[in-house]
Amino acid sequence: MDVDEPAIRVRGLRKAYGDNVAVGGVDLEVSHGEVFALLGPNGAGKTTTVEILEGYRRRDDGEVRVLGVDPAVAQGRRGTGDPVAKRWRERVGIVLQGTGEFDELTVGEVVRHFARFYPRPDDPATVVERVGLAEKAAARTHTLSGGQKRRLDVALGIIGRPELLFLDEPTTGFDPEARREFWQLIRDLQAGGTTILLTTHYLEEAEALADRVGVIAKGRLIAVDTPRSLGRRDSALATVSWRTPDGGWERTRSATPTAVVADLAARFSGEVPGLTVTRPTLEDVYLEMIGGAA
Structure with a gap:
């Protein structure tokens, strides 16, 4: 593993289907050991981008390196005995939306069957x-x-x-308890490198797991940042709300909410x-971003 090169490096990635531009010039880097969440609405180019990185879909233009190898070349040499391509496939795990039917197994x-495809598989029972x-x-x-x-x-x-x-919508169909158990598995995998x-x-999933998130809309990567700082969320005005003596509600937005609360506590002589x-949630910022892109 070359730690001087990102685990994923993309420059000027483009893919079109006829007149429909699915991916229109994406640049992206993902560091070794990072959890990176790619967010975007259906049809934004998210799946096309990931499938190109996995080597399952060919790009029209741009440079792509995944673990130092062009995935299109690695997947294109499947079955040829090419040692570089074979080793690349062994180093990459992919969780698709469905892996096939094994009804009678x-x-x-x-x-255990899939473990045989790898030189150093984990213990199947584990x-x-x-x-x-x-x-x-x-x-x-079944x-x-x-x-x-x-x-x-x-x-x-x-x-x-x-x-x-690569994890493509991994917790679809999970109940809340199972989803949080899966989050711990992801943290354990990251801790192992x-x-x-x-x-x-699931925006709460991205916030819980990702070191950084990228938002893709209309085929372009419009923002990359930490979940906390995306869209300057960490410095956004806070909204302070409280119930008035007549039973109504008041609210104000402030960059210094602690001072507002102190003033209110003095006004109400206590509680x-x-x-x-509240501050804007990751979902608030995300929806504003993709709405603006649309």
Whole structure:
């Protein structure tokens, strides 16, 4: 691994389908060991960008390096015995929206089968347990719920101990408890040195997991920053709200909300009824960004 080169480097990425420009000049870098969340509405170019990085879709123009290799070349040499391409595929884990049908196989059998594709796979039983399927290890996959099938997809993506993991909407179908258990798995993978590129429609998921987020709209990357600072969210005015003596509500926006609260406490001689202090959420900033891009 060349730590001097980013795990992912993209320059001037372009892809069109006829007259429809899906990706119109994206530049992006993802560092080794980083969790990067790519956000965007349906049709924004998010999936096309990720599929190009995975080597499953060819670009029209631009430079792409994933772990120092052009993914289009690596995937194009599948089955040729090219050692560089083979090694690249072993270093990359991909969790797609669905990995196929294995109706007559058990969960354990599927994971053990995929483990054979890698030179240094993780222990299949351990992986099954990590994704929360230990009690379903002997169950045939056609009996799994949608969320359990999604967990199996994740197991197949991490069985090869990838250096770089692509996660495409990984927690779709998860209940809240399962989603938070999965978040801990992502944190554990990152702690072990895995670089992760995540796409999600759950803004709280991006905020909980990502070191940085990128917002893509109409084929262009319009912002990249930490979840806390995206759209200057960390310095945005706070909204202070409170209940008035006549039962109504008042609110004010301020750059110094602590001073506002102190004034209110003095005015009410103590506890301020219904007091709330809020700043724009990641979702607020995101929706404003994609609305402006539209």
